[in-house]
Amino acid sequence: MSAAEAGRAEEIAARVEDFVRNVVAPYEQDPRCTAHGPTEELVMELRAKARETGVMTPHILKDGSHLTQRETALVLRMTGLSPLGPVACNTGAPDEGNMYLLGKVGSPEIKERFLKQLVSGEARSAFFMTEPASEGGAGSDPSMMKTTCKKDGNHWVINGRKAFITGAEGAKVGIVMAKSDDGACMFLVDLPNPAIRIERVLDTIDNSMPGGHAVIMIDNLRVPADQMLGESGEGFKYAQIRLSPARLSHCMRWLGGCVRSHEIAVDYANRRHAFGKPLVDHEGVGFMLAENLIDLKQAELMIDWCADVLDTGALGTAESSMAKVAVSEALMRIADRCVQVMGGTGVSGDTIVEKIFREIRAFRIYDGPTEVHKWSLAKKIKRDWKGQSH
Structure with missing residues (x-):
C-alpha cells in the first residue's frame, strides 16, 4: 500500500471509527434489534445518520472506484466495531460482496438499475445460492445445485428452493444462481417478486444481519435474458470473482468486533477485584488477555497479507481460504476468552461481548466452514505435489 493510499484509508477509517463508536454503538440495545436482525426502520435510520456524517459506503469512492483491498481492510475493521456498524455504513454481507461483483462484471444497464441503489444504501440485496441440505442441494459444494433455469423466448424461467438466504426479507435486489444445460448461471432480479416466496426466516445463533436467513421457494420466476450476468x-x-474478497471482508469486519470485545474485557479485568486484587493481576486472566493480543495481531497480518495478494489482481482462492481459516479460528478464541474473563457478565446481554461471541461462532461456518477450506487446501497440496518432478 502506497503512502497516499495509506493516508486516504486512515482518514476514512478514522471518521468511520468515530461514527461507529459514538453514533452507532448506542443503538445496540435498541428494541428494533430483533432475533432476525435490525428492522428496516432501524436500518434506514442508521443509514440516514451515516449519510449525514459522510461515511455511507465508505469503501466505494464517489467516482465508483473501490478502495484497494488493503485500504478496505482498515475501513471495514472500523465498521465492525459494532455489529450494527456494517449495517449503518453499508459494508455488510451480502451487500458488500454483491456490490463488488456488479461493479466488476455488471453491464452499464445493470449498474444503473441495480448497483446504483445498493451503493447509495437505499436498497439491500440477497444472494440466492445455498439450497436445503435435506434435499441434497448446494451448500459448501455449489456443484450440487438443483435450482434450474430454462430458456423460454427472450426470458429464462427459474425453479427451485434456496436456504440460508441472508437478507432476503426486505431486499430490493436479488442475485439468483441456477443451473442450465450449460452449467451455472447468475441473474439479477427486482425484489419482492411473487415468484420468489419466503417460506420462513430461520432462527439462528446470530442476529446482526437485516432480514435474517430465509428458506425460499422459487416458482416459475421469469427473468429477461438481458438480466443474466454474462x-x-x-x-x-462470476462467483469466483466475488468469492475471495467476500471471505476476506468477513474477516475484516469481525476483527473489528473482536477488537471491541477485547477492549471491554480489558476494562472489566482492570476494574473488577477478586481475591484481593484486580482480575488482570491473576495470571489466568492476564494470560488470556495477552493471548488475545497475539491472536488479534496475527489475524490483522493474515488479512493484510491476503489483501495484498488480491490487490495484484490474483483470484487468491487458496490465500483467502487460509486467511478465512486462520482468522475465524483466532477470532473464536478471542471471543471465547472475552466471555470467560468476564464470567457471568460475559454471558449476559449487559455488554456486546456475548453477541459478538455468537456472531463469530456463525462466522466459522459462513463463506465456507473451516473443514471445507482445509479440504480444499489439501487438494491443492496434492495437485502441486503431482506437478513437481520427484
Whole structure:
C-alpha cells in the first residue's frame, strides 16, 4: 500500500471509527434489534445518520472506484466495531460482496438499475445460492445445485428452493444462481417478486444481519435474458470473482468486533477485584488477555497479507481460504476468552461481548466452514505435489 493510499484509508477509517463508536454503538440495545436482525426502520435510520456524517459506503469512492483491498481492510475493521456498524455504513454481507461483483462484471444497464441503489444504501440485496441440505442441494459444494433455469423466448424461467438466504426479507435486489444445460448461471432480479416466496426466516445463533436467513421457494420466476450476468454457464466464473474478497471482508469486519470485545474485557479485568486484587493481576486472566493480543495481531497480518495478494489482481482462492481459516479460528478464541474473563457478565446481554461471541461462532461456518477450506487446501497440496518432478 502506497503512502497516499495509506493516508486516504486512515482518514476514512478514522471518521468511520468515530461514527461507529459514538453514533452507532448506542443503538445496540435498541428494541428494533430483533432475533432476525435490525428492522428496516432501524436500518434506514442508521443509514440516514451515516449519510449525514459522510461515511455511507465508505469503501466505494464517489467516482465508483473501490478502495484497494488493503485500504478496505482498515475501513471495514472500523465498521465492525459494532455489529450494527456494517449495517449503518453499508459494508455488510451480502451487500458488500454483491456490490463488488456488479461493479466488476455488471453491464452499464445493470449498474444503473441495480448497483446504483445498493451503493447509495437505499436498497439491500440477497444472494440466492445455498439450497436445503435435506434435499441434497448446494451448500459448501455449489456443484450440487438443483435450482434450474430454462430458456423460454427472450426470458429464462427459474425453479427451485434456496436456504440460508441472508437478507432476503426486505431486499430490493436479488442475485439468483441456477443451473442450465450449460452449467451455472447468475441473474439479477427486482425484489419482492411473487415468484420468489419466503417460506420462513430461520432462527439462528446470530442476529446482526437485516432480514435474517430465509428458506425460499422459487416458482416459475421469469427473468429477461438481458438480466443474466454474462452468458449461460458462466455463473461459477462470476462467483469466483466475488468469492475471495467476500471471505476476506468477513474477516475484516469481525476483527473489528473482536477488537471491541477485547477492549471491554480489558476494562472489566482492570476494574473488577477478586481475591484481593484486580482480575488482570491473576495470571489466568492476564494470560488470556495477552493471548488475545497475539491472536488479534496475527489475524490483522493474515488479512493484510491476503489483501495484498488480491490487490495484484490474483483470484487468491487458496490465500483467502487460509486467511478465512486462520482468522475465524483466532477470532473464536478471542471471543471465547472475552466471555470467560468476564464470567457471568460475559454471558449476559449487559455488554456486546456475548453477541459478538455468537456472531463469530456463525462466522466459522459462513463463506465456507473451516473443514471445507482445509479440504480444499489439501487438494491443492496434492495437485502441486503431482506437478513437481520427484
